[in-house]
Amino acid sequence: KLLAEASPSLTVPGLIGPLADLVDAEVTWAPLVDLALGTLGQALVVDSLDDLVRWQADWSATDEARTVLSAGGRIAFLSARPPRDALPFVAAEQPGVIGRLDRLIGLSDEPSPDRTNAAGLGLVAHLLGRVWVVERLADALPLVGTAPAGTLFITRGGECLSADGGLEIGQPGAATGIVARRS
Numbered sequence: 001k002l003l004a005e006a007s008p009s010l011t012v013p014g015l016i017g018p019l020a021d022l023v024d025a026e027v028t029w030a031p032l033v034d035l036a037l038g039t040l041g042q043a044l045v046v047d048s049l050d051d052l053v054r055w056q057a058d059w060s061a062t063d064e065a066r067t068v069l070s071a072g073g074r075i076a077f078l079s080a081r082p083p084r085d086a087l088p089f090v091a092a093e094q095p096g097v098i099g100r101l102d103r104l105i106g107l108s109d110e111p112s113p114d115r116t117n118a119a120g121l122g123l124v125a126h127l128l129g130r131v132w133v134v135e136r137l138a139d140a141l142p143l144v145g146t147a148p149a150g151t152l153f154i155t156r157g158g159e160c161l162s163a164d165g166g167l168e169i170g171q172p173g174a175a176t177g178i179v180a181r182r183s
Contacts, residue, residue: 014047096139
């Protein structure tokens with residue numbers, strides 16, 4: 001309903017669109033993009049969190065807000081301009097490292113000016129720029145200690161090792177993610 005812009009109070013300021021719509025990944029990489037983004041893949045991207053917070057304060061008091069929110073669930077928003085730059089980390093030359101996920105799906109550090117939604121694409125590059133695809137989790141183990149917080153190492157099979165101390169193994173859920181469905 002927020003995307004339909006049915007009334008002025010529902011118009012989200014600076015709305016770019018769903019994050020998953022900004023990702024164009026080959027079938028090979030799409031499931032890994034879905035795993036890396038997690039629930040953020042369903043978030044709505046906006047130009048500015050400042051404008052969004054001001055809008056939310058006014059919007060939450062409307063009948064439309066009560067209707068939308070009473071349907072259940074949550075609405076996630078992401079600023080197209082992350083609040084801080086990612087810490088530099090290079091693992092490309094390490095044994096067993098396939099590459100950084102943003103580069104594997106064809107995003108560069110700076111989206112070219114001729115591409116639409118350059119700010120949104122920059123956000124996708126920022127989010128996936130912290131994800132390294134490795135052959136095996138054992139290949140990531142020596143890198144975890146020097147990787148910045150938020151770095152994720154993921155195998156083609158979907159096993160994930162986080163620099164924050166998390167490990168996920170097993171098959172991803174039966175439901176295919178948004179990016180994989182589009183691919």
